[in-house]
Amino acid sequence: MTHFLTRRLLIALLVAFTVSIVGFALLRLSGDLAAVLAGEDASAEDIARIARQYGLDRPFYVQYFDWLFNALRGDLGNSLFTHESVWEMITSRLGVTVTLAFASLFFGLLIAIPLGVLAAVRANTWVDRGSLFVAVMGQATPNFWLALILIYVFGVWWRGATVLGVRLAEIKIFGVQLSGLPISGGDSWLHFVMPVITLATFVMPAVMRITRTGMMEVLSSDYVRTARAKGLSPTKVLFKHSLRNAILPVVSLAAVQLGFLMSGSVIVESIFALNGVGYLAFQSIIRIDFPVVQSILVILACSYILLTLFADMINAKLDPRVRLE
Amino acid sequence: MTDVTHHMPEPKIVTSAELDTLAPSPRELMRRRARSHAGLIIGMTIIALFLIVAIFAGVLAPHDPYAQTLSNRLADPIWGPKGNWQHILGTDALGRDVLSRLMYGARLSLYISFTAAVIAAVIGVTLGVTGGYFGGKTDAFVVYIINVKLALPVFLVALSIAAITGGTVTVLILLLGFLTWDRYAIVTRSLTQQMRDQEFILSSLAAGASHLRIIFRDILPNLMNHIIIIVSLDMAVIILIEAALSFLGLGIRPPTPSWGLMVSEARAVMFFKPHLIMIPGIAIFILVMAINMAGDGIRDVTAPEGRG
DSSP, X not given: OHHHHHHHHHHHHHHHHHHHHHHHHHHHHSXXXXXXXXXXXXXXXXXXXXXXXXXXXXXXXXXXXXXXXXXXXXXXOBOTTTOOBHHHHHHHHHHHHHHHHHHHHHHHHHHHHHHHHHHHHTTTSHXXXXXXXXXXXXXXXXXXXXXXXXXXXXXXXXXXXXXXXXXXXXXXXXXXXXXGOOOSOOSSGGGGHHHHHHHHHHHHHHHHHHHXXXXXXXXXXXXXXXXXXXXXXXXXXXXXXXXXXXXXXXXHHHHHHHHHHHHHHHHHHHHHTOOSHHHHHHHHHHTTOHHHHHHXXXXXXXXXXXXHHHXXXXXXXXXXXXXXX | OHHHHHHSSSOOOOOHHHHHHHSOOHHHXXXXXXXXXXXXXHHHHHHHHHHHHHHTHHHHOSSOTTOOOGGGTTOOOTTSTTOOTTSTTOBOTTSOBHHXXXXXXXXXXXXXXXXXXXXXXXXXXXHHHHHHHHOHHHXXXXXXXXXXXXXXXXXXXXXXXXXHHOOOXXXXXXXXXXXXXXXXXXXXXXXXHHHHTSHHHHHXXXXXOOHHHHIIIIIHHHHHHHHHHHHHHHHHHHHHXXXXXXXXXXXXXXXXXXXXXXXXXXXXXXXXXXXXHHHHHHHHHHHHHHHHHHHHHHHHHHOGGGOO
């Protein structure tokens, strides 16, 4: 186990280091940052002045190591536009994004895992086909579009609509009036409802499919047949013997999805005006505020690496075969 | 097969047509599975329709997608109170015909997603097969590159580079091609690993074939079905990413007709003209769904063991 752990940790560190170089390089080498910052009508002197001011005239590796050593000391530099510390800009907004990502993952799993299990147990029936259809639909829905539809439905249509004589605006779910759902910005948990629906729809399909595949495999295995033959109750076979093994790939996928959700939050936060890291990333990208952009990029990459490392450790704990590989 | 001959009363000459009914070839079995696979047929039909519209947009589109008629802005679609056959899906905020823009948008979406998916396939398959075939240190290096790629936040990187370079179609194609090759590499690597020690490869080696020849003659043909499946899934992903980039204003630039851009342009009027965001969104939805259905279908038909 220790051998497995140190090996994984070393690889993770190496990957993190490489990703930080790649992320840094992509921003520097895809265009002349100083020229973009200076604008279209800038003279050559202006561009040179800006390059000097931001240290962009130095060789690439000097810029990188300068940034890296400062970053390791916890100094990510300052924003070119607000002059605030990048570290503070990011950490003050991290809560919103992390809440959004975890809530979306949670609700995505809450729907997808039972649906996947059900599809596997009732394989090749209308239940199976129905849940596959839901997955295909979820996969095909552009999340920026879903977000706008939600805003339209709850913001406009719902207020005036009646179904069978009941005014929809008066319907309450868990004491919350749906028509009262805020469609943008704010701190209360209500502001997270629509963003979470949007992102959970994005999480669901892949999780559902992988749960179904895993369950199908496990259900047709010898040990499950033995467990059934012993006369164990179907529920016990399903939950104690099958799900535990089928859930392994879901753990890895969930970690990957969490990483995607951080990226997906760029769109959702921008549409719903949630002041999180995603929205900050979007604003900074538009303003070519590269100290902020490169820091967010590297932080997201590192959090992805940490998450997959964590998932590997959970898998190693659940399944000895992983450890011995 | 032995059963069948056993029950035959006496040996007789069988025609090739009869042989087919006795023992269907794998290809025939595949064809039968394809014909009875509803998802594959529906998906393929929809893709074919979109392709026809995309290829013949110049002929089929009722209007010039760029032509603005400021006196006829936000015209109702045919089902609206003032709808007419002149503009079946109405006009947008600049008086441009929505149907024509939608048709040219199909061309753009399919063109970008297909070329980018091919670039991704070339990169991913090269890496995957190299790692899977040679193993050892080469493989470790390939796995390492895949891990680095997986850790890169694709959407953020795409947004940043599109912002710095200015999103032209070529930039977007290269960008999306270079950002989505991981699935090809992962799948072809493990398939090549499984194939490497099989007899047909070993016999080629024993016969003195070079590694390159084995890869091109023995391995790649066997990977083709899987690669086609991933191309389809990848195209679906790319269409969604391109639409999102354009929606955020960093992908395709106006006035080019792109579906994501059409949704974005309709945002300002979405509360009183909701059909303007619905129409391009539904187009993306249907095309992506059809591609996924076709991809799932091809997998069920060619490699049923990989269903998931």
